[in-house]
Amino acid sequence: MPGLPLDDTVRFGLTSRLPTRAIVRETTAMLERLDFNSVWVGDHIAFTSPILDPLLQLAQAAAYSDTLTVGTCIYLLPLRPPAPVAKMTSSLDHLSEGRFVFGVGVGGEFPREFEACGVPHNERGARLAEGVEIVRKLWTGEPVSHQGRFLSFEDVHMQPGAYTPGGPPIWCGGRSDVALRRIGRIMDGWVSYVVTPEQYEKGLATIAAAVEENGRNLDRFGTAHLLFMRIDDSRDRALDDATELLSRRYAMDFRKAAERYAALGDPGAIAERLRAFHAAGVRHFIFDMLGTVEERNAQLERFAREVRPLLADIR
Secondary structure (H helix, E strand, C coil), X not given: CCCCCECCCCEEEEECCCCCHHHHHHHXXXXXXXXXXXXXXXXXXXXXXXXXXXXHHHHHHHHHCCCCEEEECCECHHHCCHHHHHHHHHHHHHHCCCCEEEEECCCCCCHHHHHHHCCCHHHHHHHHHHHHHHHHHHHCCCCEEEECCCCEEEEECCCCCCCXXXXXXXXXXXXXXXXXXXXXXXXXXXXXXXXXXHHHHHXXXXXXXXHHHCCCCCCCEEEEEEEEXXXXXXXXXXXXXXXXXXXXXXXXCCHHHHHHHCEEECHHHHHHHHHHHHHHCCCEEEEEECCCHHHHXXXXXXXXXXXXXXXXXXX
């Protein structure tokens, strides 16, 4: 992608809830055995079903694995005061020894969680941008000051700073032009969600233009996509199962969205979908293997056994 230095290696990860020690231990061991690269968790204060705090889940995952990158996909930074977030994320960066990607976003699908946090729904974009600025300042480990729209302080010295020099990479979700331009202006990567390969390519072009307009000189830009997946020899059955699961999760009819955005069907169909996203610029695939823990594990095994060999030539 012109103007964006993409990773030169394709990486595979899993997003999953990690609600118990046993599931964390089982999941991290399986991902390591199957040569996956990362594990991710989502975030909400209030959701349609139970969800734990993402940073606590990832701290436990990092303790069980010596190799997996751990990441938030995505963390609703506008709902929190940035300084405590800087402390928690810096701590996770240390505990993972630099294996942390801070994926952030504005959220907004559930306005009541903004009400519960005392955050105006229409301020979430501005709060995200200022929050990222504050977190990065505090990650330096040096005395810093800030004068902003939402927060001001003088000579605050948070110790230690981040483990990773310059701080963990901050990747951001979003699909609107405003969000994409913000990503190009201040973020280290993009995590897309419910987009097609064609939309991904177009979005990445918007980001690249914003990078150039703002005169940024990037060594690396992360390009990730969270992809719903259901492997089944019958595509119709995969679609039915995905629709049922996602409609229940999001409390809405998800059939049209599943048909358009998910990777569904036999290993060949899955590989073809991944190739299309790779051609559009994706280098980090984050799979949501739809189903129970047992179904998810079977899907992971089948991906490693039947899909990944079909992708051996992409880098």
